[in-house]
Amino acid sequence: MAKSSITKMYEGWATFISHFQSLVLLCMRLYWGWQFHITGMGKLKNLNRTSEYFASLHIPAPHLNAVIAGTTECVGGLLLLAGLASRLITLPLIFVLCIAYATAERDSLKVIFSDSDKFVSAAPFLFLVCCVIVLVFGPGWFSIDGVIAYMRRGKKHVDQNLTP
Numbered sequence: 001m002a003k004s005s006i007t008k009m010y011e012g013w014a015t016f017i018s019h020f021q022s023l024v025l026l027c028m029r030l031y032w033g034w035q036f037h038i039t040g041m042g043k044l045k046n047l048n049r050t051s052e053y054f055a056s057l058h059i060p061a062p063h064l065n066a067v068i069a070g071t072t073e074c075v076g077g078l079l080l081l082a083g084l085a086s087r088l089i090t091l092p093l094i095f096v097l098c099i100a101y102a103t104a105e106r107d108s109l110k111v112i113f114s115d116s117d118k119f120v121s122a123a124p125f126l127f128l129v130c131c132v133i134v135l136v137f138g139p140g141w142f143s144i145d146g147v148i149a150y151m152r153r154g155k156k157h158v159d160q161n162l163t164p
Contacts, residue, residue, distance in 0.1 A: 021137070021140060022140030022141040023142070024140075025133070025134065025137065025138070025139055025140030025142070025143075026083075026139075026140055026143070028130050028133065028134070029080050029081055029083055029086070029143065032077075032080065032126070032127060032130040032131075033077045033078065033079075033081025033082070034077065034081055035077065035127070036073045036076055036077025036080060036093065036127065037077030037078050037081065038077070039073050039077070040069075040070045040071065040072065040074025040075070040077055041070075041074050042070075043070030043073065043074075044067070044070040047066055047067065047070070050069075050070065051066045054066050054103075057103040057104060058103075059099075059103055069096050069099070072093065072096050073096060076089045076092060080130075080131075080134065080139075082144050083139035083140070083142070083143020083144050083145050084143070084144040086134050086138065086139035086143060087134065087138060087139075087145075090132070094128065094131045094132065094135070097124040097127055097128045101122065101124055104123075104124075105122040105124060108121070108122040109122075
């Protein structure tokens with residue numbers, strides 16, 4: 001059965017647009033990796049204030065958790081930015097963001113289905129979206145993970161749709 005011209009045009013469009021996948025992933029990683037790093041540095045530079053804020057949220061061991069959250073965001077952000085161990089580092093970042101929703105953004109979390117605008121407007125949301133996208137799709141070819149994957153495959157031709 002011959003493909004219709006609409007099917008051929010769609011497949012051509014999909015092939016063309018898929019060439020931008022790694023570029024989009026790079027832009028996301030650069031922006032949100034830097035944002036994570038800056039946020040983590042802010043927590044670590046103002047550790048007493050962060051600890052007090054965590055205590056006001058009834059987070060146990062607020063100082064220790066402030067150090068853990070700040071370090072995770074600071075180091076994780078740099079790893080995300082570089083695209084090194086990207087899928088691995090998104091897991092602790094996602095965990096930190098889930099804790100942020102459960103504590104600092106509890107009201108937004110409670111209305112996730114009834115008032116989704118409030119949920120998606122909360123500070124952790126876009127950070128979380130970026131982490132989930134990198135976890136699922138990988139960092140793209142413009143990353144240290146991409147270079148490592150390229151070298152491990154013996155510099156063979158790699159399909160554009162595959163991510164490291």
